[in-house]
Amino acid sequence: MSGLSLDATQLDRYSRHIIMDEVGPEGQRALLDSAVLVIGAGGLGAPVIEYLAAAGVGTLGIADDDVVERSNLQRQVVHGDDDVGRPKAESARNFVTQLNPDVTVETHELRVEPENAEALVAAYDFVVDATDNFRTRYLVNDVCTLAGIPFSHGAIYKFEGQVTTFTTDGPCYRCLFPEAPPEGMVADCATTGVLGVLPGTVGCIQATETVKHLIGIGDVLEGRMVFYDAMDMTFEEVEYRKNPDCPVCGEEGIESIGEVEYTDESCAVQAD
Numbered sequence: 001m002s003g004l005s006l007d008a009t010q011l012d013r014y015s016r017h018i019i020m021d022e023v024g025p026e027g028q029r030a031l032l033d034s035a036v037l038v039i040g041a042g043g044l045g046a047p048v049i050e051y052l053a054a055a056g057v058g059t060l061g062i063a064d065d066d067v068v069e070r071s072n073l074q075r076q077v078v079h080g081d082d083d084v085g086r087p088k089a090e091s092a093r094n095f096v097t098q099l100n101p102d103v104t105v106e107t108h109e110l111r112v113e114p115e116n117a118e119a120l121v122a123a124y125d126f127v128v129d130a131t132d133n134f135r136t137r138y139l140v141n142d143v144c145t146l147a148g149i150p151f152s153h154g155a156i157y158k159f160e161g162q163v164t165t166f167t168t169d170g171p172c173y174r175c176l177f178p179e180a181p182p183e184g185m186v187a188d189c190a191t192t193g194v195l196g197v198l199p200g201t202v203g204c205i206q207a208t209e210t211v212k213h214l215i216g217i218g219d220v221l222e223g224r225m226v227f228y229d230a231m232d233m234t235f236e237e238v239e240y241r242k243n244p245d246c247p248v249c250g251e252e253g254i255e256s257i258g259e260v261e262y263t264d265e266s267c268a269v270q271a272d
Contacts, residue, residue: 013100017055017056032056032102033058034058034214036061037061037120037128041063041088041130042066042072044199045064046078050077054100055211056102056103058104060104060105061108062089063112065109072088087107090107126150126213127152129152130206132155133264138174141172141174141248142174144166145166146254146255152206154202154203163209165222171223171240174246174247174248179267197230224239
């Protein structure tokens with residue numbers, strides 16, 4: 001115990017982890033020594049941030065350029081009524097510091113763009129994609145895949161959600177979705193609405209995948225996507241494979257995100 005540098009307060013706080021054979025003090029120490037970047041502090045990011053902080057992930061990066069609106073509070077559980085008008089990254093940081101003083105929070109009040117994405121993810125062991133637009137999803141995939149940083153993907157729509165995890169050895173997001181759908185094809189929450197508890201379920205799965213990876217236990221959703229339907233209360237799993245011709249993770253894939261045109265319409269890899 002002493003060699004793992006867990007003090008008495010930490011032994012108490014994380015006791016339900018420590019007594020588990022699959023986690024133990026070694027696993028808890030691994031969490032405390034880990035750094036995770038959560039991109040998006042909204043519906044999906046909120047439960048991810050909450051549970052990773054509670055679990056004792058030592059460094060938690062939060063990237064978001066938005067501010068808290070009252071309509072967010074129906075599902076974005078790290079923000080409160082007093083936070084309306086505050087930057088989401090700042091509000092989330094305040095929530096984490098109240099929950100667990102062990103966690104160092106690094107806020108990035110910015111929109112993830114090709115100009116800053118590489119430097120942003122480089123400092124982290126794992127990335128959680130909790131975004132709500134295809135442009136950023138493809139950018140996160142490309143940057144993490146090229147940098148060899150695993151990441152979790154989640155998405156929600158009305159009563160439905162999907163989750164998968166991309167590792168350094170498995171397929172990437174472009175293997176699963178080679179191209180973004182045409183602009184306007186997929187409506188957002190502001191247009192169609194979303195069941196308030198839905199992102200809690202999907203975000204908790206993403207947090208679970210993150211913790212498992214950091215500790216090195218169980219099987220993550222590599223090459224598998226879970227679809228959740230809250231209306232029917234069903235979970236379905238679909239397997240997918242690595243595409244040898246993938247423009248990002250394939251044998252002749254790109255070497256830099258500079259070869260990609262990131263727009264709301266395409267996110268296409270530029271032809272030679």
